[in-house]
Amino acid sequence: MRQWLSIAATLLVIGLSPGPANAGCAVHRDLSDLHRATKGFLSYLSTGKAAYSVQHLRSWISANPPAPLRQRMRAVGIQSVEPGTMELLKKQTMVLQILDSQGRAAALESARHMGIQDLATEFGIRVEALPCDQVKDDGDGSKLVAINAADARQRQQIINAAIAWVSFLVLGGSVLYFLDRIGIRKIRRTKRYPCSVPCVLQAGGRTVPAHLVDLSRAGAKVRPDAPCEIASRVTLSFGGYTLDASVRWQTADYFGVKFSREFNFLQLHRLLEAFPLEDEDGPPRAARMPPGLGI
DSSP: OHHHHHHHHHHHHHHHSOOTHHHHHHHHHHHHHHHHHHHHHHHHHHHSOOTHHHHHHHHHHHHSOHHHHHHHHHHTTOGGGHHHHHHHHHHHHHHHHHHHHHOHHHHHHHHHHHTHHHHHHHHHHHHHTSOTTOEEEOSSSSEEEOOOHHHHHHHHHHHHHHHHHHHHHHHHHHHHHHHHHHHHHHHHHHOOEEEEEEEEEEETTEEEEEEEEEEOSSEEEEEESSOOOOOSEEEEEETTEEEEEEEEEEOSSOEEEEESSOOOHHHHHHHHHHSOEEOTTSOEEOOOOOTTOOO
């Protein structure tokens, strides 16, 4: 049973895990951020305003070293924009160094000489026209493939729904298993065994001899040896036990009781062995217990 629950939990965790589309979209977002940082940096060189754009570009370059960036782009199939990205990063790194050593005017002139504005414009067109949820042709017959996020999300939703159904079936099966086990235990607890156990019945202020004609862990069928008035609660003494019991039904010759506390299986088995049934045409025989019956 614990294995079923662990399997269901594992399936749910897998179903809730993010799909592969996140990786492609993350790379695309980083490249788009580079494009914005580049435009902001060039605007600062031209106007001297929004100096924070310089730090924005520095931070991006610091957080995205060339080698890992190449691996990420290749992993999601957008390596065709790799040359333009690397060239843009290389030239901007040089302009940043010139800015630090010679000032904004020299950096602006170097940026114009290197053609960074045109390079950034072309880079932006290629990157922004290639969102992570589309497949584009690069014009040379090969595919510039980014993660198909829309389809991936749809597939993930289908997978999640399937996993949810499997989990529901597994958990539902577990519940049915528990209910079945509870039912079996109830049957074992309430199953009655024919017997002939003498007892003393205290009911209605009288003490009357009687016999238990069948017995279970939870109750018994009683036959008084003399007529008596049966109250709603009685006390039975038999086999060394004295038990209070509530009367559940009654006929002219018999009545059924439910014990205030149950016997365990060993106690019940010993009583049945101690007071075997008596056949009219044969020797006494013990009440037989079904094989494999547990406590």
